[in-house]
Amino acid sequence: MAKLALRGVVKxxxxxxVCDGIDLDVDAGQMVCLIGASGAGKSTLLRCINxxxxxxxxxxxxxxxxxSVPGLDPHPVRARIGMVxxxxxxxxxxxxxxxAMLAPRRVHNKTRDxxxxxxxxxxxxxxxxxxxxxxxxxxxxxxxxxxxxxxxxAMRPDVMLFDEITSALDPQLVGxxxxxxxxxxxxxxxxxxxxxxxxxxxxxxxxxxxxxxxKVIEExxxxxxxxxxxxxxxxxxxxxxxx
Amino acid sequence: MRGTRAAGLTRREKYDAAQRRRSLxxxxxxxxxxxxxxxxxxxxxxxxxxxxxxFFNGAxxxxxxxxxxxxxxxxxxxxxxxxxxxxxxxxxxxLARDAKSPALFPLRLFGAAFTDIFxxxxxxxxxxxxxxxIPGLGLPRPWNSPYIWGSLALILxxxxxxxxxxxxxxxxxxxxxxxxxxxxxxxERQVMRDVVLPQAVRNVVPSQMNMLIALQKDVSLLxxxxxxxxxRQAGVFKSLLANFTxxxxxxxxxxxxxxxxxxxADYLMAKQSQARR
Ligand SMILES: Nc1ncnc2c1ncn2[C@@H]1O[C@H](COP(=O)(O)OP(=O)(O)OP(=O)(O)O)[C@@H](O)[C@H]1O
Ligand SMILES: [Mg+2]
Numbered sequence: 001m002a003k004l005a006l007r008g009v010v011k012x013x014x015x016x017x018v019c020d021g022i023d024l025d026v027d028a029g030q031m032v033c034l035i036g037a038s039g040a041g042k043s044t045l046l047r048c049i050n051x052x053x054x055x056x057x058x059x060x061x062x063x064x065x066x067x068s069v070p071g072l073d074p075h076p077v078r079a080r081i082g083m084v085x086x087x088x089x090x091x092x093x094x095x096x097x098x099x100a101m102l103a104p105r106r107v108h109n110k111t112r113d114x115x116x117x118x119x120x121x122x123x124x125x126x127x128x129x130x131x132x133x134x135x136x137x138x139x140x141x142x143x144x145x146x147x148x149x150x151x152x153x154a155m156r157p158d159v160m161l162f163d164e165i166t167s168a169l170d171p172q173l174v175g176x177x178x179x180x181x182x183x184x185x186x187x188x189x190x191x192x193x194x195x196x197x198x199x200x201x202x203x204x205x206x207x208x209x210x211x212x213x214x215k216v217i218e219e220x221x222x223x224x225x226x227x228x229x230x231x232x233x234x235x236x237x238x239x240x241x242x243x
Numbered sequence: 244m245r246g247t248r249a250a251g252l253t254r255r256e257k258y259d260a261a262q263r264r265r266s267l268x269x270x271x272x273x274x275x276x277x278x279x280x281x282x283x284x285x286x287x288x289x290x291x292x293x294x295x296x297x298f299f300n301g302a303x304x305x306x307x308x309x310x311x312x313x314x315x316x317x318x319x320x321x322x323x324x325x326x327x328x329x330x331x332x333x334x335x336x337x338l339a340r341d342a343k344s345p346a347l348f349p350l351r352l353f354g355a356a357f358t359d360i361f362x363x364x365x366x367x368x369x370x371x372x373x374x375x376x377i378p379g380l381g382l383p384r385p386w387n388s389p390y391i392w393g394s395l396a397l398i399l400x401x402x403x404x405x406x407x408x409x410x411x412x413x414x415x416x417x418x419x420x421x422x423x424x425x426x427x428x429x430x431e432r433q434v435m436r437d438v439v440l441p442q443a444v445r446n447v448v449p450s451q452m453n454m455l456i457a458l459q460k461d462v463s464l465l466x467x468x469x470x471x472x473x474x475r476q477a478g479v480f481k482s483l484l485a486n487f488t489x490x491x492x493x494x495x496x497x498x499x500x501x502x503x504x505x506x507x508a509d510y511l512m513a514k515q516s517q518a519r520r
Binding site: 075081089092093102103148151155 | 419420422423424425426427428429430433437438441442445
């Protein structure tokens, strides 16, 4: 059974159908990459999975449980799904470590002392040991994005969603963030990411899905999708993207 | 900022320094000219001597000033107990107006009506209606005090404005902050309390400072329903000494408080717009 399974997911904004019957499986420990042109619906799909947007039709299953039932309390589900955004979205009025401790304290009713060791270990692990007491505006983009990842990991999520997390970074800072993803993959985290980093997707992904106009046009292992794309749309997109 | 710097100035620095000296000189000269003109020409006006003796009378000022200061303490007192209540009520109204759950709809309605009514009526009218109206019910001793009901009128009026400022602060927090907090599993309430409100309050500190300054001045409106605060005290002196100087004294006392406060609010505002950049 897939860790995360989408069946016929439809999302509309008014008349615009942004996700148009999406089927997708992410197995436990897999890294799946969503690629596609701007406006294809990658971000929207991730937001739907995290229940930040209600879906019009279809099902989203986490560990076999349908989390898209209308009326379901979304908060405990979101606590099990970590999400990292393009623009970091750290809380600017809190230090890095306070950012990471907020949700465990509020959602899991832990005290700072309960979670401090675990969270400090995460900071240390991702090279942020001396940055824990800094405010977000005192950190570089790469550091902020790593803090945002630590903040999501502090909730011990089952699945992590990443929405173009390197797009707002200077090129020389992209590597340090992608390294974090590799480390998480090595430890067996289940991950779904929207990305424009084709090189990274080819190297690290277990599966790549090409989205266009809210549909999965083609999916497969990266070697197949990048080197022998079947669908003409995929070929056209890749010809432009891998320039 | 510049850190350590060699003794010699660069071309640019020399130019900037020369420019600074030049503008300073121009500003000083033009200010001196205007002041000189005022000092020379105003006393030439035909009514100047009369105005001077009835508005700028040193002897009267010296005589009335200590009492005016005492009366100003009344203003400060009314201000001191009203301000925190305004902050609390204003915040409560702002939150009520943003309440999402349908069960709280009456609260939203109440919040909207409250802000519409108290922003729509001149402060002095509210002070009159509440300050005379409620004690008119024939309440027993401490409860018929104009201090209580006058303060209430100020609290209600100012809460309406303060609530709107808090609301604009809540709106100014980018929606991605909400999304990030929700994605961690926080409830709507927790998002508001831990993420949105702290940023919102910080964003509106300068505007709220300006409300405090306005409140400090409007406390004087209570003089119309009884309390002997500084404006009323100045009026007493005016009748007693047949001279307007006490009003000028009262104005000076206000300015001594409001000018530093206004400067500070402007400083905060400038600091904030710089931080945004
Ligand atoms: N809240 C919204 N209301 C209306 N339309 C929206 C909303 N959010 C997204 N859309 C529309 O949905 C479409 C898909 O947007 P989405 O952000 O998911 O694309 P994307 O694949 O993530 O693109 P990008 O690579 O630029 O991030 C776009 O046409 C966008 O304008
Ligand atoms: Mg996107």
